[in-house]
Amino acid sequence: MTKRKRDLFLSFSGLLMLFVILLLFNNFGSNYHIRILNNMAIFITLAVSYNLINGFCGVLNLGPNAFVAIGAYTSALLTMTPSEKQLNFIIEELIYPLNIIHAPFVVSLLAAGATATLFAFLISFPVFRVRGDYLAIVTFGFGEVIRVLCNAFQGITNGPLGLKGLPAFTNLWWTWGVAVVTIFVVINLINSSFGRAMKAIREDETAARAMGIDPFRHLLLAFLISAFFSGVAGALLAHLITTISPTLFTFFLTFNLLIMIVVGGLGSTTGAILGAALFAWGGEALRVVERPISLGVFTIPGIPGMRMVFFSLILMIVIIFARQGIMGRKEFSWDLLLGGNFFRSKA
Amino acid sequence: MDALLKLENIVMRFGGLTAVNDFSLTVRAKELIGLIGPNGAGKTTVFDVITGFLIPTAGRVILDDVDVTPLPAQKITARGIARTFQNIRLFPDMTVIENVMVSFHPRLKAQFWQAALGLPSYRREELSIREESMALLQELSLAHLALERASALPYGQQRRLEIVRALATRPKLLLLDEPAAGMNPQETMELADLVRELRDRYSLSILLVEHDMKFVMNLCERIKVLDHGVSLAEGSPSEIQRHPDVIKAYLGDAKHA
Numbered sequence: 001m002t003k004r005k006r007d008l009f010l011s012f013s014g015l016l017m018l019f020v021i022l023l024l025f026n027n028f029g030s031n032y033h034i035r036i037l038n039n040m041a042i043f044i045t046l047a048v049s050y051n052l053i054n055g056f057c058g059v060l061n062l063g064p065n066a067f068v069a070i071g072a073y074t075s076a077l078l079t080m081t082p083s084e085k086q087l088n089f090i091i092e093e094l095i096y097p098l099n100i101i102h103a104p105f106v107v108s109l110l111a112a113g114a115t116a117t118l119f120a121f122l123i124s125f126p127v128f129r130v131r132g133d134y135l136a137i138v139t140f141g142f143g144e145v146i147r148v149l150c151n152a153f154q155g156i157t158n159g160p161l162g163l164k165g166l167p168a169f170t171n172l173w174w175t176w177g178v179a180v181v182t183i184f185v186v187i188n189l190i191n192s193s194f195g196r197a198m199k200a201i202r203e204d205e206t207a208a209r210a211m212g213i214d215p216f217r218h219l220l221l222a223f224l225i226s227a228f229f230s231g232v233a234g235a236l237l238a239h240l241i242t243t244i245s246p247t248l249f250t251f252f253l254t255f256n257l258l259i260m261i262v263v264g265g266l267g268s269t270t271g272a273i274l275g276a277a278l279f280a281w282g283g284e285a286l287r288v289v290e291r292p293i294s295l296g297v298f299t300i301p302g303i304p305g306m307r308m309v310f311f312s313l314i315l316m317i318v319i320i321f322a323r324q325g326i327m328g329r330k331e332f333s334w335d336l337l338l339g340g341n342f343f344r345s346k347a
Numbered sequence: 348m349d350a351l352l353k354l355e356n357i358v359m360r361f362g363g364l365t366a367v368n369d370f371s372l373t374v375r376a377k378e379l380i381g382l383i384g385p386n387g388a389g390k391t392t393v394f395d396v397i398t399g400f401l402i403p404t405a406g407r408v409i410l411d412d413v414d415v416t417p418l419p420a421q422k423i424t425a426r427g428i429a430r431t432f433q434n435i436r437l438f439p440d441m442t443v444i445e446n447v448m449v450s451f452h453p454r455l456k457a458q459f460w461q462a463a464l465g466l467p468s469y470r471r472e473e474l475s476i477r478e479e480s481m482a483l484l485q486e487l488s489l490a491h492l493a494l495e496r497a498s499a500l501p502y503g504q505q506r507r508l509e510i511v512r513a514l515a516t517r518p519k520l521l522l523l524d525e526p527a528a529g530m531n532p533q534e535t536m537e538l539a540d541l542v543r544e545l546r547d548r549y550s551l552s553i554l555l556v557e558h559d560m561k562f563v564m565n566l567c568e569r570i571k572v573l574d575h576g577v578s579l580a581e582g583s584p585s586e587i588q589r590h591p592d593v594i595k596a597y598l599g600d601a602k603h604a
Contacts, residue, residue, distance in 0.1 A: 185463045192462035193452045193473065196441070200449045203438035210398065210432075212424035212453035212516055221459055329440065 010334045015180070022172045034172060038240055040280035041175035042233050045182045047260040047276035048269055049229035052186050053222045054258075055267035056195065058202030060132070062254055063139035066146035067227045069249035070119055071112035071234025073150065076163045076244055077101070078108035084165050091161065092154040105169040109178075109235050116231025117224050119146075124220050131205075143251060150246035162245025163238075170240040178236060182229045187269055187331075189225070198222055202267075259315050265325030270332040275325070279311075286310050350409075351376050351552050352397070352428070352520055357406035359392050359576075366392040367576045370406070374520060374552050379542070381567035382556045383587075385596060389576040390556040391433060394522050397554075398430050399423035410520075425453055429518035431509040433525050433556075439498035443489060443508055446497050447480040450515035480515065486548075487511050487541075503534050510541075514549065521545070523555040527562050535559060539566045564588065572596070 025034055046064065053061050077085075077098050085094050093099070103111070127138050150157045157163070189195050197218045200208040205215055238244045256279065264275025289310060292302040318325060352374040359367040367389040374380060382390050395401040397408060399420040408416045410426055418426075438446050455476075461469040484490040489508060492500060497508060506526060513521060523542070527535045539562055546553050557563045563570065564584040572579040572587060574596045580587060587593055 184465075188465040189459070189463045192469065193448070193455050193457075193476065194459050194462050196445055196449050197452045199441055199445075200438050203440055204436050206400070207432070207436040207438065208449070209400075209420040210424060210430055210436075211450045211512065212421050213449065214421045214453075225463075 007334045018176065018180075022176055026172050035240075036280060036284055037172060038170060038175045038236075039283075040277050041172075041179040042236050042240070043257075043260060043276035043280050044179045044273050045175075045229055045233040045236070046257055047264070047272040047279075048179075048182050048186050049226045049233070050257045051261045051264075051266070051269060051272040052190070053219075053226045055261060055265075055272070056190050056202065057198045057219055057222045058267075059219060059222075060136040061127075061139045061223070061226075062136050062251070062258075063141075063143035063146075064226070064230050064257055065249045065251060065253040066143040067116040067120065067230035068234035068237065068253060069146055069150060069246070070116045071231030072238035072244050072249070073157055073163075074115040074231070075105075075108035075112040075235030076166050076238045077156070078103040078111055079105055079167055079169065079239065080163065080165070088161070088163055088165065089154075089158050091159065094158075095155045098156065105167075105174075105239070109174075109232050112235035113228040113231040116227045116234070120224050120227030121220075124223055127223075128216050128219050140251065140254075143254060147246050147249055150249070157246070160246060162243060162248075164243045166239055166242040166244070168239060168242050170236050175236055175240070178229075178232055183269065183273065185225070185229075190269065194218065194221065199267075256311075259311055261325075262315060263318050263325050265327035265329065267329040268325070268327040268331055270330070271325055271327035274327065282311070283307060349375065351378075351411065352554075353407075353409040354393075354397070355407045355409065357393070357396055357408070358404045359389070359396055359401060360404045365576055367396070367403075367573075370573070370576070370578050372571055372578075374554055376519075376552055377546060377550055378552050379546055379566060379568050380552075380554045381563040381570040382554060382573060383558075383560070383563055383570060384573035384579070387575075388573040390573055391524060392576075393573070394430060394524055394556065397423075397522065398428055421453070424516050424518075427517070427519035428522065429513035429516045429520075430522040431506070431513055431524055431526065433528070435502075435505050435509055437497040437505055437508060437512070439496070441497060442494050443497055443500065444477070444480050444484065444493040446508060446512050447483060447515045448476050450512050451476045451480065453516070483511055483515055487514075502529060506530075506538075507541075510545070514545070518551065520552045520554065523553065523557075525556055525558065527557055527559045535562050538562075542566060 022037070025037055046068065050064050053059055078101060080088070081102055082100050085099055123142050127135060130138060151160050190198070197208070197213045200211065200213060201215050201218055209215060260275035260279045261272050263278065264273070265271030286307045289306045290302050290304055293300045350373045354370060354372040357367055357370040358365070370393060382393065384390055392401065396403050399415070399418050399422065402417060407414055410428065415423055415426060438449065455472065457469040457472050481490060481493060484493055487507060487510070489504065489511060492504065497505065500508060510523070526542070527538055530538060542553060542555070543566065545551055555567070567584065569581070570584055570587045571581045572593050579592050579596060580590045582590070
């Protein structure tokens with residue numbers, strides 16, 4: 001058996017195991033556990049796609065919340081029934097033809113990804129004219145603009161009231177299915193010639209150009225793919241919580257994603273997956289710190305939001321003491337797990 | 348013989364500073380030309396103009412009878428000019444072989460979606476890129492370091508890798524910016540042999556900037572001298588060594604000595 005065949009076999013076994021675990025949770029798990037697993041898969045999708053542009057292209061994009069919002073609204077407006085829409089839009093009528101359109105979930109997912117990609121394409125021209133801090137500011141601004149537009153265009157988004165009563169289509173199969181596809185595509189891409197070109201741009205853009213690589217084309221490619229999966233993840237999120245409003249897609253969402261990929265290791269897909277999984281799990285595990293704590297005579301009242309303080313602390317500790325994060329730029333491989341050549345460098 | 352590259356009256360100004368003024372140069376096929384001059388003479392600026400990193404204020408760059416003046420660096424490379432940098436610019440966190448494989452990317456036939464889906468058509472191409480890169484590393488005796496990180500290489504090997512990476516773009520003209528900088532006499536001699544060998548094996552024209560006069564005089568067939576952005580002299584090594592203007596530029600005016 002060649003190594004490639006062995007790895008393929010092991011990967012399929014891993015997928016099968018994931019399937020069995022999901023099946024067990026789906027049938028016997030509590031709603032609470034299923035919810036955490038759904039969140040985890042959506043975070044994984046978001047972190048892995050976000051890491052493609054931030055970690056592998058070395059571009060500090062601060063606007064993924066915009067693409068999540070665009071995906072969420074696009075899909076919501078497609079899956080809600082016309083009567084449901086009429087109930088929601090009480091201040092201003094939903095514009096034609098959105099008020100009569102009704103599409104199946106899978107179509108809405110693809111449309112969510114496509115719309116996010118379209119928006120990414122439109123802003124890519126101003127965004128990639130600049131680099132570094134300036135690029136961060138432009139994308140941050142874009143994220144805010146989209147949020148403000150969600151508030152302002154009441155005829156499309158219902159403004160601050162948001163959309164309620166979305167059909168709860170999202171389940172474990174959708175969220176983990178999308179996560180697996182995202183990981184598959186991103187890993188294939190970064191291990192390909194295109195991924196090498198992106199890393200070359202990250203390492204030294206001048207040298208990359210001297211080798212004939214067009215920075216704009218490759219940054220655009222990463223940006224569009226990243227936006228597509230962010231949009232799809234946004235659609236999954238919308239149909240998981242069934243209520244969306246602009247407050248859901250603030251810079252806070254981007255900040256959480258940044259924590260995930262930095263803690264996991266910028267420039268490692270394995271790291272992004274670990275970071276996202278830890279974040280979803282940790283968010284629940286840390287609920288204790290928000291409960292009232294009794295210390296004999298004293299009682300510390302529960303402080304909502306304490307979890308974020310903890311996450312911020314973890315981020316600071318990682319940045320100061322372990323800048324590489326959990327994985328650095330290394331990737332998981334079956335060799336690593338089986339004790340072959342340890343920590344194969346995939347930078 | 349036909350000219351491969353022609354610089355016609357290049358002027359490059361940065362604000363009020365004229366870095367290069369009315370500079371012309373012709374490079375023919377398989378020629379080995381040296382570009383020398385004191386510090387700040389504008390040699391690297393000339394390189395940047397040729398490779399498309401700078402668009403000249405005036406003048407034209409003509410490659411194979413095509414005006415390539417306005418083309419960006421990545422398009423110039425695709426048309427057959429490769430370069431190395433004065434301060435080494437490898438991709439430090441990538442392996443040696445990955446550094447070389449990057450140069451094959453612009454000629455890749457597969458589309459991104461074929462790569463993203465891991466289709467066999469893409470995987471075959473990836474394999475052939477790896478083999479060709481390995482062959483190139485073998486020819487320049489870096490194959491044993493293929494899986495090392497580029498930043499882990501000793502200085503001399505890094506310079507060599509930069510040349511391999513430039514060769515992988517399949518150039519007709521190779522520009523070397525101070526290739527012997529920081530090398531000891533032994534390494535410099537080996538480099539001169541290597542440059543000659545490259546020219547013969549890959550039928551390259553080579554244009555190099557270098558401060559090591561012995562290296563330039565031994566290696567180059569024709570030398571162009573640049574001072575304060577202006578072309579001072581052009582000729583064979585022996586002609587240049589006797590040229591009064593060149594002596595003045597390097598050693599000062601004899602009358603005031």
